[in-house]
Each structure stands twice: as structure tokens, then as C-alpha cells.
Amino acid sequence: GQQVMQIPQYQHVQEGEDFTTYCNSSTTLSNIQWYKQRPGGHPVFLIQLVKSGEVKKQKRLTFQFGEAKKNSSLHITATQTTDVGTYFCAGRGGYQKVTFGTGTKLQVIP
Amino acid sequence: GAGVSQTPSNKVTEKGKYVELRCDPISGHTALYWYRQSLGQGPEFLIYFQGTGAADDSGLPNDRFFAVRPEGSVSTLKIQRTERGDSAVYLCASRQGGDSPLHFGNGTRLTVT
Numbered sequence: 001g002q003q004v005m006q007i008p009q010y011q012h013v014q015e016g017e018d019f020t021t022y023c024n025s026s027t028t029l030s031n032i033q034w035y036k037q038r039p040g041g042h043p044v045f046l047i048q049l050v051k052s053g054e055v056k057k058q059k060r061l062t063f064q065f066g067e068a069k070k071n072s073s074l075h076i077t078a079t080q081t082t083d084v085g086t087y088f089c090a091g092r093g094g095y096q097k098v099t100f101g102t103g104t105k106l107q108v109i110p
Numbered sequence: 111g112a113g114v115s116q117t118p119s120n121k122v123t124e125k126g127k128y129v130e131l132r133c134d135p136i137s138g139h140t141a142l143y144w145y146r147q148s149l150g151q152g153p154e155f156l157i158y159f160q161g162t163g164a165a166d167d168s169g170l171p172n173d174r175f176f177a178v179r180p181e182g183s184v185s186t187l188k189i190q191r192t193e194r195g196d197s198a199v200y201l202c203a204s205r206q207g208g209d210s211p212l213h214f215g216n217g218t219r220l221t222v223t
Contacts, residue, residue, distance in 0.1 A: 033209075041216075043203075043212070045211035050209070095166060103151070
């Protein structure tokens with residue numbers, strides 16, 4: 001079945017440093033969504049990418065969808081302590097099943 | 111407006127017992143998903159409903175797990191003969207349809223002793 005992997009599994013950064021997480025799917029995706037889960041919380045939707053090569057920005061966050069629609073990345077510029085949490089990508093294949101990635105846990109050291 | 115509601119928030123049960131976990135989705139959301147999340151892992155897909163029917167149940171681990179959504183709204187995840195390995199947070203999510211975002215509930219933390 002479809003597998004979605006993310007690297008790194010953990011990332012510790014000093015506040016103000018940049019952060020990037022990478023997402024790779026074993027199959028081509030129709031779209032990819034990104035979610036953030038705070039400690040003790042549930043995943044919360046951030047953004048969706050649909051088109052090959054698409055790039056979207058949300059303030060300090062930049063999201064990319066690969067040309068082959070099998071990979072994606074999330075880059076945070078100048079991290080803040082409020083960015084702490086686990087970031088998941090979630091991909092949909094040909095049907096409505098949404099498969100979540102393994103997640104990247106971000107710790108920001110003030 | 112009201113979000114996705116899951117009850118109970120915590121459930122402790124003994125090995126071998128039967129449990130039911132309830133999900134009340136956002137009103138009007140036709141699609142409903144169940145996921146299972148173990149500590150430090152990503153949400154693992156279990157089953158997806160479109161309306162009353164289970165459109166994809168390929169993630170259910172075995173025949174001890176079953177889910178229903180009889181009226182196309184509230185859903186119940188049922189686990190028979192629970193095992194310690196079933197311990198996890200069970201998350202429910204709903205969405206309007208198509209590729210709209212998933213809205214998650216706070217989850218039910220199941221502990222099998």
C-alpha cells in the first residue's frame with residue numbers, strides 16, 4: 001500500500017534558525033496536505049497543494065509540491081517557540097483515503 | 111460552531127473486553143475518517159465513510175475492529191476482545207467532501223490493561 005515517509009524524525013533548532021521537513025510518497029499523489037499537531041493536541045490543517053511544482057507561502061512557512069507529485073517540503077524561516085509541534089504531511093492517492101506521513105517533531109530552543 | 115466530538119476522552123479496559131468509541135462529526139460533513147495514533151507515530155488510517163457506507167476499510171487491522179455510521183452522521187468504532195496492542199489514541203476526522211481539510215476531534219485515549 002501507499003507509504004508516506006518524512007525526514008527528519010526530530011529536529012531541534014535554536015530560536016531564529018530555519019527548519020525544513022521533507023515528505024516522500026511511494027506513489028503519485030493527487031494532492032498533499034500539511035497538518036500541525038501540538039503536544040497533547042490533535043492534527044490541525046495548515047495548507048493543501050494540488051498542482052505539480054506548486055509553491056505556497058503562509059507568513060514564515062513555505063510549502064512545495066514536487067514536480068512528480070511524489071514529494072513535498074515545508075520550510076519555516078526564523079523559527080519561533082510557537083512553531084513547536086509535530087508536522088505531518090498527508091497524501092491522497094486516487095481515491096479518498098488520506099495517508100499521513102511519519103511526522104517531524106520540531107523543538108525550538110529559546 | 112461545534113467541532114468534531116469524540117467520547118469518551120479516555121477509556122481504560124481489561125484485555126479481552128469489548129469497547130465502543132463514538133464520533134460526532136461536524137454537521138453537514140459527509141466524509142468521516144477513523145485513525146489510530148500511537149505515541150510518537152503519525153495517524154494510521156483505519157476506515158473512511160462517505161455517507162453511511164464504508165468506502166474504504168483497508169486500514170482495519172483485523173476482524174476484531176468494526177465501524178458503523180448508520181445514519182450518515184455519528185460513527186462508532188467497535189473493538190472486540192481487546193488486546194494490549196490496541197492501546198493508542200483513536201482519532202476521528204470529518205470533512206465536507208472532495209479535498210477539503212480534515213477536521214479532527216480530540217481523540218479517545220484507549221488503554222488496555
